[in-house]
Amino acid sequence: MSFSICVAQCTDSLAATMDDQARIMQSIGGVSLAGHSVQGGMALPPPHGHDGTDGDGRKQDIGDILHQIMTITDQSLDEAQAKKHGLNCHRMKPALFSVLCEIKEKTGLSIRGAQEEDPPDPQLMRLDNMLLAEGVAGPEKGGGSAAAAAAAAASGGAADNSIEHSDYRAKLTQIRQIYHTELEKYEQACNEFTTHVMNLLREQSRTRPISPKEIERMVGIIHRKFSSIQMQLKQSTCEAVMILRSRFLDARRKRRNFSKQATEILNEYFYSHLSNPYPSEEAKEELAKKCSITVSQGVGSTITVSQVSNWFGNKRIRYKKNIGKFQEEANLYAAKTAVNAAHAAAAAVQNSQANSPTTPNSGFQMKDEEFQLDSAESKNTLLSNMFTGSSGSFNLPNSGDMFLSMQSLNGDSYQGAQVGANVQSQVDTLRHVISQTAGYNDALGGNTMYSPHGLSANGGWQDATTPSSVISPTEGPGSVHSDTSN
DNA sequence: CCCCATGATTTTTT
């Protein structure tokens, strides 16, 4: 796509314009002169009067003038200019001009092309939309570096998809720049050409009748021509973008598993918020940051917020789909977080030097505690299983142990559910109460121990207690790996 | 080579 194409096309356009004019002239000649026994517009035979009087000279005059007009487009510019001047000064000029006007009006040549207004070409719309979507068109976002900086700033420091992305961005910016410069060029050329043609026509309008309508039409034609060129430009740009996309995005689509640590972190969060595994935007950012930092093994494994979102989306759905499969994992992470919590608690206790009733010391004591927790969970699970016979309901507020039975009664497990409406409403009110009372619980972002039992602040995702009666992790719950704490 | 776990994308639902 280059300027030359454009110029060539413009020239076409000009040629067309000229042809048009020539045609008009010809038909004018043909029609108007027919009455005077002049045949055909092309070769004006030398006038011949039928009465050899004074009129003969005048007729000859007119014939001459017409002939000159007819051939004006065949002549070189200088010649034509000279002739034109001559014609303009000719004494018969005004009369001839008015005659031409009259004829033209009669033949109705001026009225065409008034209709056919812009049909909003769907193809072009499509291209436009696409360019807009790609950020090629639309508001200028500054240079590539500026855009990158903006992106970084927007993400609040969560080092966004930088490596390949910046490359992609740079290329995209390049394309955009080319696109814009070309577009500008075209626009400029179009304007230039339009003014040129308009001047030409205006100039000619002294010699022959040209209505403003016609000029308008010419301009319209030119613009259409130019916009078709623009479409080519857009098309090419789109193609370029597509290629770029296929090269980068498709490459990006190539799945690379997250690092072990990253999955650990995510899983930890997931299972410790099992009652409501919907991290807020900030939480996601934090997780993303944590993941990419902890990973530190470089190798471009930075994790973005949207990746965190993806992960949670996938996790939720897959967990729900087959809870049994995740049971082990769940217990594992539950234990982990329990350990962490215990750690924290112990530390706190020690720091405050309070020998409180619960846990005096560290070490295996914690193990003890986590065991307790685990068994507690088992109890809960058993309880719920007794009531429901099935597992995981997902659209009830998570409730504490106390409410477990209630929700179980409600039993809207997605496997086989039958609900009494009245019970439902009761539970609903209950949920209300819970959500009000438990407000601070999760809201502080604090980890409520490990999950299933914290009164979750809001409903929606129900932590699924173990489905089958097989709860206990194969390995003793107490054996919990000490490799856990990060 | 097949299977399946998994990250990403697309479509549907809410």
Place this chain on the structure above:
DNA sequence: AAAAAATCATGGGG
């Protein structure tokens, strides 16, 4: 708009 669900595509392990 966000989540769920469906689907795609790849890579690692058997």
